[in-house]
Amino acid sequence: MDLLACVLELLAPTRCAGCDLPGAILCDACRDVLPRIERAGACPRCGAPYGHLVCTECWQSEPAFSATVCVGSLVPPLARCVTLYKDSGERRLGPVLGALLAGTAAEWAGWPDAVVPVPASAASLRRRGFDHTRLVAEEVARAFGVPVLDALAVSGARDQRLLGRAERARNVADVFALVSGVRAPAHVLLVDDVVTTGATVDSAAGTLLAAGADEVRVGAVARAW
Ligand SMILES: [Zn+2]
Numbered sequence: 415m416d417l418l419a420c421v422l423e424l425l426a427p428t429r430c431a432g433c434d435l436p437g438a439i440l441c442d443a444c445r446d447v448l449p450r451i452e453r454a455g456a457c458p459r460c461g462a463p464y465g466h467l468v469c470t471e472c473w474q475s476e477p478a479f480s481a482t483v484c485v486g487s488l489v490p491p492l493a494r495c496v497t498l499y500k501d502s503g504e505r506r507l508g509p510v511l512g513a514l515l516a517g518t519a520a521e522w523a524g525w526p527d528a529v530v531p532v533p534a535s536a537a538s539l540r541r542r543g544f545d546h547t548r549l550v551a552e553e554v555a556r557a558f559g560v561p562v563l564d565a566l567a568v569s570g571a572r573d574q575r576l577l578g579r580a581e582r583a584r585n586v587a588d589v590f591a592l593v594s595g596v597r598a599p600a601h602v603l604l605v606d607d608v609v610t611t612g613a614t615v616d617s618a619a620g621t622l623l624a625a626g627a628d629e630v631r632v633g634a635v636a637r638a639w
């Protein structure tokens with residue numbers, strides 16, 4: 415730790431993102447009680463924890479991605495971590511959440527050719543001042559020894575947070591464009607922060623398949639409903 419970090423630590427000690435106790439950015443006790451989604455108990459396609467079979471929605475909608483892994487459900491203490499990270503700018507959580515995701519997706523090691531983050535809209539970049547999903551993707555890529563590929567760009571989506579569920583699904587249709595000059599590799603691990611309806615990652619995966627990817631799998635920090 416450098417001098418500046420030591421001084422900052424003295425002035426404002428690191429507190430756990432889960433329980434607020436001073437010490438680590440995510441304490442061992444909170445790591446132990448993360449609301450994990452066991453893969454054996456979740457839809458292998460979209461990660462919804464409704465049993466180990468492909469869920470009804472995936473049967474009906476045939477998402478563009480083939481599989482999903484999420485660290486856990488968007489409830490405390492994971493939800494608190496995500497909020498502190500995204501909305502309070504606690505950037506130190508990026509590598510922590512990325513490492514948790516890489517660990518959860520460990521059985522995919524050796525599979526992806528690249529990790530592609532779901533890109534932030536210009537509005538959310540302005541609001542947050544950093545690309546939170548890319549920081550998570552960087553850690554996942556590091557763990558898997560593959561590059562981060564900024565393959566996707568956002569084209570004119572409205573802020574998802576202001577929309578209802580049905581509107582969200584409509585809003586993300588065809589919302590991603592391929593960055594010019596990029597060719598998607600065969601095996602893409604698409605990383606997002608929170609998967610809710612799956613419409614965002616479905617749209618992003620569809621763009622990647624159209625750009626030459628053979629298969630797109632999804633890794634997300636949290637699953638919400
Ligand atoms: Zn804690």
Ligand SMILES: [Zn+2]
Binds near residue numbers: 468471
């Ligand atoms: Zn499903």
